[in-house]
Amino acid sequence: MPEALNAVDTDLFMLMNGFVGxxxxxxxxxxxVVSDYLMPIALALMLIFMWFIDPDRELRVQRQLGVFVALASMALSNSVVFILNLFYFRPRPFVDNDVSLLFYEPTDSSFPSNAVAAVFGLAFGIWGVNRRLGYFALAAAILYGLARVYAGVHYPLDIFAGAAIAAPVTYLVFRLRDLLMPILMMAIRLARIFRLA
Structure with missing residues (x-):
């Protein structure tokens, strides 16, 4: 990472983390907010809502397909981050700086944020099929990212990069959805047999 960009990123991090206390x-x-539970549970509840709650069967099927897209986007975004981390490792902010840490000390690479890539993968997937719920999901993802910087776990650029990975991955998954439509529809029909859709 260029030294000037790293300096700006560190300064912005120190500014945000400096408010702790x-x-x-x-x-x-x-x-x-930054815990391993709140945002994953909130987004999972949104996916459950999309899967089950809609009186219009056609709209419900579209939203159920959106659940598949969101889950695939989350998984693929994390896969991209994993591959990037094989080639580039950035230490967490608390390793090189005196920070006020509000979270446990993760040992994986700080850049890009895998947690934020996953959360934005879900949020973009939700937004792609249900705009109203999607805005809440995106707001939750942004709050999650900002909280991770505030809590001393990530630099701001880590958050931006995680979201920037999730956006094109989700777009690609939406584009590929039609290729997988027969398999996805079969999964939905099978779920209906067991009253799960």
């Missing part, structure tokens, strides 16, 4: 309530909220 000034408002204990905000710190507690950030710990809750």
């Amino acid at each position: 000034t408002a204990p309530f905000i710190d507690r909220v950030a710990q809750w």
Whole structure:
């Protein structure tokens, strides 16, 4: 990474993380948001809502296909991050800087953020089939990314890169969805047999 870009990224990180400790309530909220549970559960509930809740059968099928897209986008975004991390490793901010850490110390590469790539993969997938719910998912993903910087786990550029990976991956998955349509429709029909769709 170019030195000037790294310096700006570090300065922005230090600015955001520097607010830790000034408002204990905000710190507690950030710990809750950045946890391994809140955002994954919130987005999973959105996917469940998309899968089951819609009286119009045609619209429900489209949203069920969107659930497949969101899950595939999440998995493929994480795969892209994994491959990138084979070639580039960036230490976490708490390794090289004096930070106020609100989260445990992950040992994987900071850049790009795999957690943010996964969350944005889900959010972009949800947004692609249900705009109203998708805006909530995207807002949750942005909040999650900002909280990870505030909590001392990632640099801002790590978050941006994770989201930037998820966007084209999700677009590609939407484009490839038609190729997999027979398999996806068979899965939905099978789920209906067991009253799961």
